[in-house]
Amino acid sequence: MRAKTAPVARHGRLASLIPPLIFLGPAALLLFVFVYWPLGYTVYLSLLDWNLVSPQREFVGWANYLLLLREPTFWTAVKNTLIYLVVLLPTELFLPLAMALLLQSIAAKRIREVYQALIFSPTVLSFAIASIIWVWMFNPMGGVLSRVFRAVGLPALAWLSDAHLSLWAIVLVSAWKVFGYNLVIFLAALAAIPAEYLEAARIDGASGWKVFRWVTWPLLGPTTFFVLVTTAIFTGTQVFIPIHVLTQGGPYNSSTNLVYLIYQYGFQFFQVGPASAASVITFLGFLVLTYLQITCLERFVHYGH
């Protein structure tokens, strides 16, 4: 508001730019140097043939993109990324929501808070360290999962070395990690719904399910949208961690995803071109996904506030 009252003389206008520059300058500079410039540079690198260290860089145009499109591993990574999304999005939407409704029905406030804290506690663990624990949980010899399976008369499974199971092991670890986070978001949103709305619906004779379907669910719209977006971002970016710790994308690329593929091309094969091309494709996919979520959901979501 200060600038509005500042004198409009030329030197005054320039002087009025100094305070905002001092406050916004550091963040603007950092965002430019470490986010926007690298984003553009990635596009440039995707057109080069370069091994990250050699002084020789050759311009090859679309060759890296064509190389990727002909590479079966790339399509496996695309397919797996989509599987991770399609499985994790509904799982991490409906299970935490159901649990939040169940928690809300608990009458004793103190006990409810203890439950909430316990459910949330795994999410503060480092995802990498949690993944290390899961490696040991999945161990076919001494891991607790194989012990439980044996106790009920089932064969112990080689979760991490079986190409049919590795992806599901990653899904399980990821679902476990993000559950408590989405739960507290839903709990807060449920608590923000005015009690009169629910009461009014009940007085009109609506049953439990009908109250949820026609009152609670529409009012949760913005929260549902938020949870879907954050879970999609989590799935796109963070699932790299359990992949790197538990399976290294294997066996036979069965659990790899796009981000892991970028990592492999860039930092294991030192092929900067294909790595950058995969980055650009991933980013475009990300933009499309964000756009779809915004446009699709805006139609169904009721913005109550």
Added chain:
Amino acid sequence: MVTKRFGQYLAHAGILATIVLLLLPLVWMLSTSFKRPADLFGAGLGLFPSRPILTNYLLAWTKYALPTWFLNSVVTAVGVTLGQLATSTLAAYGFTRFVFPGKRLCFVAVLGAMIVPFQVTMIPNYILVADLGLLNTWWAVILPNLHSAFGIFLLRQYFLGLPQELFDAANLDGAGPYQTFLRVVLPMSRAPLGALGIYLFLGAWNAYFWPLLVLTEPATRTLPIGLRSFLDAELGIEWGLLMAASTLASLPALVAFAVAQKQLISSFVMSGIKG
């Protein structure tokens, strides 16, 4: 009435079953950390150590480079947190208190930065850090992470909610933008800054991908990277030691959660409700 009470019991049972499943990995980590090597692969469920020992903790602390990794984790996490808090607070205040040409564009750029995944920009960032000669230093982790678009967004929301009279009063008292920021806004923002600080610290403490790329020398590793490297010992991973080390590495986060549970959850929720 009877069905209502029955419903409550059912709800408790369902929640408790979920809690058991969610906490199983934590219990398994703790239990293994007290086990003797001979008891790791025994029969039964093995949820509790039959002959608990403490030596895993001693060995983990001395045999692994745990103290060094701890220090690396603390320095980088504290550096990143303080840096992000500082730049975010300044920028958020700048967005709320000044009118200047290009302000909308600047804000869109902040929002846009939130949807650029770091994985998409990591190769140029790596090249930059390598060219600056910072690989395998604390600065390699801290420097590219001194900004937080999310932090700017969150604090801007908070500052916008501060009463206008506050700024008018400061104005009348002759306080310029800098004094108003230091003497009025900062002291009033302890709660959101604290919540955001915990949130950012946890993120930095648990960072994995970027440190993995830039900290390759064993002595420069942070805790998650250091512990991960022990899985590469294909022959005989010492699970007791590794779980003891994992417990020690998780303690700061778990203690922070136990102490500041309400603020922490509210800081996670703040983003959700307003987003």
